Amino acid sequence: MxxxxxxxxxxxxxxxxxxxxxxxxxxxxxxxxxxxxxxxxxxxxxxxxxxxxxxxxxxxxxxxxxxxxxxxxxxxxxxxxxxxxxxxxxxxxxxxxxxxxxxxxxxxxxxxxxxxxxxxxxxxxxxxxNFALNTQSSALTILTNRELEALPLLAKGLNAKQIAQQLEIMPKTAHVHKANIYSKLNVTTSFELLKIAIDAGVIKLDELT
The missing domain is CATH 3.40.50.2300 (Response regulator)
Structure with missing residues (x-):
C-alpha cells in the first residue's frame, strides 16, 4: 500500500x-x-x-x-x-x-x-x-430548548436586552436563561461558554469574524 x-x-x-x-x-x-x-x-x-x-x-x-x-x-x-x-x-x-x-x-x-x-x-x-464528541453533545442535553436558543447568543457576547429582542422574550427571562445556562454547564465566564459552544458545533469560527 x-x-x-x-x-x-x-x-x-x-x-x-x-x-x-x-x-x-x-x-x-x-x-x-x-x-x-x-x-x-x-x-x-x-x-x-x-x-x-x-x-x-x-x-x-x-x-x-x-x-x-x-x-x-x-x-x-x-x-x-x-x-x-x-x-x-x-x-x-x-x-x-x-x-x-x-x-x-x-x-x-x-x-x-x-x-x-x-x-x-x-x-x-x-x-x-468519539468519546470527546459524545461528551460535548451530552453536555447540551441538560439545557431546555429555550436555553439552547439563548446559548449561541450569550456565547457571542449579546446582553440580556439584545437576547430578549432576538428571542422575543422579556429581559428578565433572558437573565434567568443566562443564569441557568452558566449553572448547568458549570461555567463562570463568557469565554468558557464560547469554547463549549464552538466545541459542540453550536457556533462556527467564521461566525465570530
Missing part, C-alpha cells in the same frame, strides 16, 4: 512513517510539510491513503488539502490525524471527504487500524475522538 503524509512537524512525520512501514508492503511515498508541497507531490504519484494534519504552520491548513484531494483525486482515501478532536473540526473534515479521524494522542495505537479501514472504504473514528 502506498501512503502519503502531510504534517509540518518532522518528528511526527518520521514517527508515522516508521510505524506505517513496519507493516508488510506498506510504503510512505509522499512526505510533505505544507499544502503546496503535497499538491506538487500528488500530481506526480498518487498514494492509496493520505494522512493529513489540520494545523499547519502556513496560511493554508489541512482542510484546504482535503478539499483539493476531494475535488481532484477522490479515489485517494484520507485520514485526519490531529490534536483537534472536537467539533467543528471533525464534522468539517468528514464533510470534505475524510474517511478517518484519529487524535494524535492515540495515533500510535490506532493509525494502523485506521489505514486498514479506510483503504477498504470504511469510516474510522478513533475511540477518544
Amino acid at each position: 502506498h501512503i502519503g503524509i502531510i504534517e509540518d512537524h518532522q518528528l511526527v512525520r518520521d514517527s508515522f512513517k516508521k510505524l506505517l512501514e513496519l507493516q508488510a508492503d506498506w510504503e510512505v511515498i509522499i512526505e510533505a510539510c505544507n499544502v503546496d508541497q503535497a499538491i506538487l507531490a500528488v500530481a506526480l504519484e498518487q498514494p492509496d491513503v493520505f494522512i493529513v494534519d489540520i494545523s499547519l504552520n502556513e496560511s493554508q491548513n489541512g482542510l484546504t488539502f482535503l478539499t483539493y484531494l476531494n475535488e481532484n483525486f477522490p479515489e485517494i482515501k484520507t485520514i485526519v490525524a490531529s490534536m483537534h478532536d472536537y467539533e467543528p473540526y471533525v464534522s468539517n473534515a468528514l464533510r470534505l471527504g475524510a474517511l478517518g479521524y484519529v487524535s494524535k494522542r492515540s495515533a500510535s495505537e490506532e493509525l494502523i487500524d485506521s489505514v486498514k479501514s479506510v483503504a477498504l472504504g470504511k469510516r474510522y473514528i478513533s475511540e477518544d475522538v
